[in-house]
Amino acid sequence: MEFTDKAIGIDFGGTSIKMGVILGKQIIDEAPVIIPKDHPVPTELIQTIANQINQLREEHSDIKAVGCGVPGFVDAPTGRIHNLTNVPGWVDIPLRDLLSEKTGLPCVVENDANAMGIAEWKLGAAAGLQHVVCLTLGTGVGGAVIVNNQLVHGSKFVAGELGQSSINYNGRVGAYNNPGALEDYIGNNEFAIDAQRAYLEAGIEKCIDDCTPAALDAAATAGCDVALACWDDFARKLSCTLANCCWLLNPEAFVIGGGISKAGNTLFEPLRKHVAAQLSPPFSDHLKIIPAKFSNEAGIIGCAVLALETADA
Amino acid sequence: MEFTDKAIGIDFGGTSIKMGVILGKQIIDEAPVIIPKDHPVPTELIQTIANQINQLREEHSDIKAVGCGVPGFVDAPTGRIHNLTNVPGWVDIPLRDLLSEKTGLPCVVENDANAMGIAEWKLGAAAGLQHVVCLTLGTGVGGAVIVNNQLVHGSKFVAGELGQSSINYNGRVGAYNNPGALEDYIGNNEFAIDAQRAYLEAGIEKCIDDCTPAALDAAATAGCDVALACWDDFARKLSCTLANCCWLLNPEAFVIGGGISKAGNTLFEPLRKHVAAQLSPPFSDHLKIIPAKFSNEAGIIGCAVLALETADA
Numbered sequence: 001m002e003f004t005d006k007a008i009g010i011d012f013g014g015t016s017i018k019m020g021v022i023l024g025k026q027i028i029d030e031a032p033v034i035i036p037k038d039h040p041v042p043t044e045l046i047q048t049i050a051n052q053i054n055q056l057r058e059e060h061s062d063i064k065a066v067g068c069g070v071p072g073f074v075d076a077p078t079g080r081i082h083n084l085t086n087v088p089g090w091v092d093i094p095l096r097d098l099l100s101e102k103t104g105l106p107c108v109v110e111n112d113a114n115a116m117g118i119a120e121w122k123l124g125a126a127a128g129l130q131h132v133v134c135l136t137l138g139t140g141v142g143g144a145v146i147v148n149n150q151l152v153h154g155s156k157f158v159a160g161e162l163g164q165s166s167i168n169y170n171g172r173v174g175a176y177n178n179p180g181a182l183e184d185y186i187g188n189n190e191f192a193i194d195a196q197r198a199y200l201e202a203g204i205e206k207c208i209d210d211c212t213p214a215a216l217d218a219a220a221t222a223g224c225d226v227a228l229a230c231w232d233d234f235a236r237k238l239s240c241t242l243a244n245c246c247w248l249l250n251p252e253a254f255v256i257g258g259g260i261s262k263a264g265n266t267l268f269e270p271l272r273k274h275v276a277a278q279l280s281p282p283f284s285d286h287l288k289i290i291p292a293k294f295s296n297e298a299g300i301i302g303c304a305v306l307a308l309e310t311a312d313a
Numbered sequence: 314m315e316f317t318d319k320a321i322g323i324d325f326g327g328t329s330i331k332m333g334v335i336l337g338k339q340i341i342d343e344a345p346v347i348i349p350k351d352h353p354v355p356t357e358l359i360q361t362i363a364n365q366i367n368q369l370r371e372e373h374s375d376i377k378a379v380g381c382g383v384p385g386f387v388d389a390p391t392g393r394i395h396n397l398t399n400v401p402g403w404v405d406i407p408l409r410d411l412l413s414e415k416t417g418l419p420c421v422v423e424n425d426a427n428a429m430g431i432a433e434w435k436l437g438a439a440a441g442l443q444h445v446v447c448l449t450l451g452t453g454v455g456g457a458v459i460v461n462n463q464l465v466h467g468s469k470f471v472a473g474e475l476g477q478s479s480i481n482y483n484g485r486v487g488a489y490n491n492p493g494a495l496e497d498y499i500g501n502n503e504f505a506i507d508a509q510r511a512y513l514e515a516g517i518e519k520c521i522d523d524c525t526p527a528a529l530d531a532a533a534t535a536g537c538d539v540a541l542a543c544w545d546d547f548a549r550k551l552s553c554t555l556a557n558c559c560w561l562l563n564p565e566a567f568v569i570g571g572g573i574s575k576a577g578n579t580l581f582e583p584l585r586k587h588v589a590a591q592l593s594p595p596f597s598d599h600l601k602i603i604p605a606k607f608s609n610e611a612g613i614i615g616c617a618v619l620a621l622e623t624a625d626a
Contacts, residue, residue: 073595082595131468145561147460154563155444158595161560166591168493169480169553178556178591180481240482243491244557247474248458250467278479278491282386282395282471 006060007311008053008105009304010068011112011296014086019052020297021060022304025123027297031056042093050102057103065311066099066107067303069115076157079109106311112299113160114151116292117144119302120255121151124293131251133242134292135162136258141183147249163187167240185237188213188260195230202226217263231263232270239274246275246283257292264291319373320624321366321418322617323381324425324609327399332365333610334373335617338436340610344369355406363415370416378624379412379420380616382428389470392422419624425612426473427464429605430457432615433568434464437606444564446555447605448475449571454496460562476500480553498550501526501573508543515539530576544576545583552587559588559596570605577604 004024011018017033031052035045049068057063072084079096099107110118117134121144126132130149136142141163145152152159163183164174171180184190192211199206204226209215219227242254261267268289276284294301317337324331330346344365348358362381370376385397392409412420423431430447434457439445443462449455454476458465465472476496477487484493497503505524512519517539522528532540555567574580581602589597607614 143561147465148463150461152460152562155565156563156595156599159561159563161596164593165557165560166553167479167482168484169550171481176591176593180553237482240479240493244478245561247478248456248472248558248561249465250469250472252468278489280477280489282469283474286468 005064005308006062007064007304007307008056008066009115009300009302009307010049010066011115011299011303012068012070013112014071017049018296018300019049019056020300020304021056021063022301025301027300029056029059042090043098046093046095046098047102050099053099053103053105063105065304065307066103066105067115067305067307067310068095068099068107068109069112069299069303070095070109071112073158074109074111076108076110076114076153079107081109106307108303108307108310110303110306111157111160113142114144114153115302115306116142116257116294116298117146117160117255117302118151118306119294119298120257120292121146122305123301124298125255125290126253129252131249132253132255133162133245133249133251134255134257136292137186137238137256137260138258139188141187142258145245145249146251162241162245165241165244167237182237182241186234186260191216191230191234191260194233195227198230198233199226213260213263217266220263220266231266232274234260235267235270236274239271239278242271242275242289243278246279246287250283252286253288253290255290255292257294257298261291318377318621319375320377320617320620321369321379322428322613322615322620323362323379324428324612324616325381325383325397326425327384330362331609331613332362332369333613333617334369334376335614338614340613342369342372355403356411359406359408359411360415363412366412366416366418376418378617378620379416379418380428380618380620380623381408381412381420381422382425382612382616383408383422384425386471387422387424389421389423389427389466392420394422419620421616421620421623423616423619424470424473426455427457427466428615428619429455429570429607429611430459430473430568430615431464431619432607432611433570433605434459435618436614437611438568438603439566442565444562445566445568446475446558446562446564447568447570449605450499450551450569450573451571452501454500455571458558458562459564475554475558478554478557480550495550495554499547499573504529504543504547504573507546508540511543511546512539526573526576530579533576533579544579545587547573548580548583549587552584552591555584555588555602556591559592559600563596565599566601566603568603568605570607570611574604 020027021029073082084090132146143160143162166180168180174181195211333340334342386395397403445459456475479493481493487494508524
């Protein structure tokens with residue numbers, strides 16, 4: 001698929017907003033928006049975003065559409081935000097209509113993990129595939145599901161919350177009283193705590209700051225048995241959710257992004273091993289488990305692509 | 314949706330083959346085919362099936378198409394069987410083409426759990442819904458997944474194997490070396506063994522034949538605390554897989570059929586309670602967990618519907 005028009009993509013995070021002009025697969029211009037610490041009321045922040053969009057259009061008069069990815073629940077067809085995780089005050093906001101009104105451009109609003117999934121599926125690691133599950137691994141675990149070459153929104157547009165899915169019906173109780181939520185095992189913080197404990201059991205005291213994914217990757221690459229065992233355990237837990245997606249949806253590929261995925265083969269080798277070990281051949285024979293192509297820019301690119309496709313439809 | 318044409322549906326089981334003529338939602342004629350115990354070679358059995366089809370057409374000259382549901386892996390677009398679980402010798406058989414050749418009718422071949430799901434989605438408990446997961450609970454656990462009003466086949470046409478999905482990454486090791494496979498906890502046999510143990514722990518000796526789902530339903534209905542606890546435990550295990558489907562796909566409904574579902578509210582009440590308790594509101598507020606409309610005839614009806622739709626397409 002080719003995208004030869006320009007669009008603005010917005011990655012709306014809890015503490016900062018990144019905005020970029022996209023042409024093809026490239027961000028050709030950028031404009032960050034800092035969210036003040038006192039969390040301005042949504043109407044003020046939306047005006048700031050609209051001003052920034054209009055400023056970018058002075059440089060790029062041919063911008064066709066705007067896409068905004070947000071960390072929370074969105075009614076995708078209307079672009080209305082139900083609520084945002086970790087961003088106070090953003091409840092029931094018609095963001096798409098407000099942005100359209102203030103800019104005169106066609107706008108779309110999408111969940112941020114879905115936006116990243118769209119970028120990988122349309123232009124990234126899963127380009128050309130029809131059945132894909134994308135995961136972002138970080139403090140939490142986000143997901144996007146593509147089935148029959150369509151993004152799966154589900155009945156209330158909240159599909160893809162892979163971080164909440166369970167790997168143990170008797171496990172740790174998660175944010176929604178859900179036992180065994182994946183992100184309560186493999187989120188950055190939980191991974192660090194588990195690694196600290198594993199080192200302690202091996203007689204090595206580590207402060208928690210030395211148990212970041214980057215530190216554990218470096219240790220594993222240097223051959224540290226404790227770190228290698230930590231990554232194997234991480235991969236085994238994540239493989240449970242990946243295998244469950246396979247039995248249910250029989251995808252062609254998993255695309256894995258987010259901070260922890262930067263560990264590369266330190267993560268991907270044990271992950272592929274554990275997934276293959278628990279699937280029958282028609283599920284595993286052609287399955288790809290691959291790193292995301294895009295990094296921090298995935299959200300911006302995915303939203304811009306979605307905005308162009310929606311404007312063209 | 315209305316189905317005013319006649320088709321033949323075939324439910325190909327491990328020990329018997331059921332064949333029915335469908336008009337609308339009804340089976341209007343039936344013709345069982347007994348599989349000899351010595352498992353005839355597939356070509357002979359296919360000839361027997363074709364003869365039976367042709368015999369039914371003497372009564373029903375207006376039959377338009379034939380659909381066959383089989384217990385195993387099928388390449389749905391070509392109707393070629395990869396292999397059948399528990400039916401020796403059925404490997405790499407072009408069943409659709411052989412049946413078409415011998416009958417002159419358009420034929421389709423589909424996995425049997427998918428056929429049951431199609432019946433419930435097109436004409437049964439989930440009629441009119443677009444996002445549905447169907448499960449059949451028995452010796453094993455089968456499934457069918459409908460997303461965006463389409464049956465999900467996945468990349469190799471093996472999607473929907475819910476019985477193999479894990480409820481515990483450290484759990485019992487299943488048929489494919491997969492830890493925590495749902496059907497290794499809630500299949501008929503495992504349910505009976507767990508119930509027998511629960512009775513024993515309560516000081517009551519039960520033979521395994523008194524721990525069938527029907528017996529445990531009767532005991533629970535009569536107020537037996539042990540039986541009630543067994544059903545609650547069963548529901549809690551099953552709820553893990555249902556909640557996982559919700560986080561991933563955000564469906565409108567689960568349709569649950571198969572022998573164990575005949576327990577009705579003995580199963581459905583604790584099941585709804587456990588699922589709701591572990592989901593956030595956008596996932597649980599409108600979710601239906603409902604019994605299948607069709608019973609043993611679901612496979613025949615689903616295949617016939619699929620055959621008519623495919624012939625019309």
